[in-house]
Amino acid sequence: MKMIKLSLGMVIAMVMTVVNAEIDHTNMDHSAMMHHSQPMIQVNEVTLTESGTDPFAVMQEAIAALEANPGTNWEKVNIEALRLHLVEMQDMTLNVDVTQTRIDNGFKAVVTPTSSRAVKSLTKVLSAHPAQMKAETGWDMQVSNNNGVFTLNVTTENAKDVAKIRGLGYVGVMAYGNHHQPHHWAMASGENPHAGHNIKH
Secondary structure: OHHHHHHHHHHHHHHOOOOOOOOOOOOOOOOOOOOOOOOOEEEOOEEEOOOOOOHHHHHHHHHHHHHHOOOOOOOOOOHHHHHHHHHHHHHHHHOEEEEEEEEOOEEEEEEEEOOHHHHHHHHHHHHHHHHHHHHHHOOEEEEEEEOOEEEEEEEOOOHHHHHHHHHHHHHHHHHOOOOHHHHHHHHHOOOOOOOOOOOEO
16 A cells, blocks of 8 residues: 555656646657556656556546646546547457568558457557657558458568567557557547548548
8 A cells, every 4th residue: 555655646746847837739649658667758747657558547647647737727638538548449459350471571460350349449549550650660551441451561661670560560569669658648638639540441
């Protein structure tokens, strides 16, 4: 119990340093994903640590940060939007069948959702991820949707990265980088990072 109190205290202490000003999300993208075991990162001066594997923990941490931030605009806060996104993350990770093959400079993955909800989740998540990954790593992801079956071609012009992206595969490139926490904060605080993205049919 003492460790739990200390962890929450650390979160509150860090977010209390937030400047009491409106946060500018106009340039928000998927450029800051991290694994839960990595060091904490700061997003617009608000620190989040949960990666998304435990939806309730993600929401609880976001609420604590919002509560501790004197600049929080509660009119814009949308925890339900965050919950729905966490459902999408679970779908793209667990509720899919994946086959992968090597192609020149990368890999090809055929991702078949195992539920109708997962089809919707994959449509939304994969609409935004290629641009995020390109900005963060320089890797290319081409996504097509053929009647609810998604084909991803992930390649790189950097020969040193070919083995890396092949080893990562579908779920690895989706989890790679440092962008989940900023994305979750944007959604919880009322932004819509997924707006304006589409997948080719």
